[in-house]
Amino acid sequence: MSNNFAPGDSVKVRQTHPPGHRRTPYYIRGKVGQIERVCGDFPNPEELAYGFDGLPKKTLYRVRFRQKDVWENYSGAETDTVDVDIYEHWLLPA
């Protein structure tokens, strides 16, 4: 499985709302962050949720977002971040 993204790359989370079991939280959809690390390849939980084998595996990334980019009127420190584990099929180059 080839990794389309490397640590430091900017990515945008897909702003989409398909029905079914989805692993990307609502609050992070459409936001831009940076790849913090490649976590590895795992069976796709969005398929496992329906009794399928989840293959081929999907690459999971840890993506780091600035809190002020995630929340409107964020009042914490400029440097505050939030890390979210997101599968590759939810990410676009940014």
Added chain:
Amino acid sequence: MADKEDPRRGYHDIGGKDFGRIDPEVTEMKPWERLSTAISNALGAAGRHIYVTDESRRAREQMGEPLYSDLDYYERSTESMKMIFVEKGLFTEKELDERMKLIAERMAEIRN
């Protein structure tokens, strides 16, 4: 923070909604909660592999908001497990109801 209601957002997907302060109190598991967790582990991915965590999560998202809101953590996990087993044909709702009735009767006899 302001969260415009979006019907496409799942009722379980509450990250960032304002529910006030989190109560950090640690509570003891009740005996039935331990038993339910043990059954879940024995039949789940680490045991017989009859179902996986992702299926159980999907069931929580499928049981409907009224039931989901009504149940606590362990009730949700037990209900989810039941939904998946009925879906997979391990038993029917009717068989489960009959069995629960039988056990309730037996327990009543023991108490008397």
